[in-house]
Amino acid sequence: MFDSLKKKLAGLFKKESKDDENLNINDKVNENISNKSENQESLFIKRDEFDERVQEILIESDVSFESAERIVEMLKNREKKLSRKISYDDIKSNLRSVLYDVLSQAKSDLDLLNVDKKPYVILFIGINGTGKTTTIGKIASYLKNNNKKVVIAAGDTFRAGAIEQISIIGEKTGTEVIKHDFGSDPASVAYDAIEHARARRIDYVLIDSAGRMQTNKNLLSEMKKIKRVARPDLTLLVLDGMIGNDAIEQAKTFMNEINFDGVVLTKLDTDARGGAVISVAMEIKKPIMFVGVGQGLNDIMRFDPDWYLDKIFSS
Ligand SMILES: Nc1nc2c(ncn2[C@@H]2O[C@H](COP(=O)(O)OP(=O)(O)O)[C@@H](O)[C@H]2O)c(=O)[nH]1
Ligand SMILES: [Mg+2]
Secondary structure (H helix, E strand, O other), rough: OOHHHHHHHHHHHHHOOOOOOHHHHHHHHHOOOOOOOOHHHHHHHHEEEEEEEHHHHHHHHHHHHHHHHHHHHHHHHHHHHHOOOOOHHHHHHHHHHHHHHEEEEEOOOOOOOOOOOOEEEEEOOOOOOOOOOHHHHHHHHHHHHHOOOOOEEOOOOOOOOHHHHHHHHHHHOEEEEOOOOOOOOHHHHHHHHHHHHHHHOOOEEEEEEOOOOOOOOOOOHHHHHHHHOOOOOOOEEEHHHHOOOOHHHHHHHHHHOOOOEEEEEEOHOOOOOOOHHHHHHOOOOOOOEEEEEOOOOOOOOEHHHHHHHHHHHHO
């Protein structure tokens, strides 16, 4: 997971720490701030080079250009606040703390097990193959393991095999699935599932939906109809972490069309580049509610900035 970003950061700090001796000399020079010696200048040049390299690494790792630029800006501002003596460890912990600030904005306080509505209705949207149905299985499993009653609405009536796929997930997780025929109106499946939940005092309704190309207006209007009818308490946009920057474009298009409350970022287990998390956190401005870290029913986590930072900064 995130191996490429991790290696690049490790390489950066390792390479720089070889110059520690050099840094010490510069530190000594820095004690005398008025002394504008060559040595001191060379430290600043190296710092600029370093910042530039951080930006490059972020971009190579799928962080968008603007986000990478902003991160480096934040890094520089923080460096300014420090005394002139800066070690490479300082720089590393600065970078980590800048990234922590950025990622914390995407942290969610929602405690899914303690919601104040029954049934609590969650709608999952996103384009084909991002992991909506798989995520529904994971969340159903999590809720069931916590003694909650759950019903799934088989709202993907569009793709051949989708109803069967969700039925299997229902069996595996011991969750009831409300389904209509292939090709029927997904809004009415959602409606039926909610009625069913009300009548039986079921705690959660998880509504699946068909993959929508973000550019397909008809399908988008169908999705809006599901939302109008189901009036979900939570609408989650499921994004595939592996596609990196394209995920941002997808999310922005969805954002213009349909309001959603948060993001599920899937397939992080196969995301080698690692920067999608940062881009999503900085550019979507909605919480990352969950991350998908595998295909199994338990492979889901709440997003935790420290979990991510531990991974990319470990050597
Ligand atoms: N490795 C990995 N695969 C995932 C994850 N989430 C979903 N998938 C896989 O992605 C593919 C598409 O998932 P699916 O739930 O059918 O996508 P949907 O079209 O959005 O409903 C399936 O092969 C899933 O097993 C994840 O977190 N990690
Ligand atoms: Mg699906």
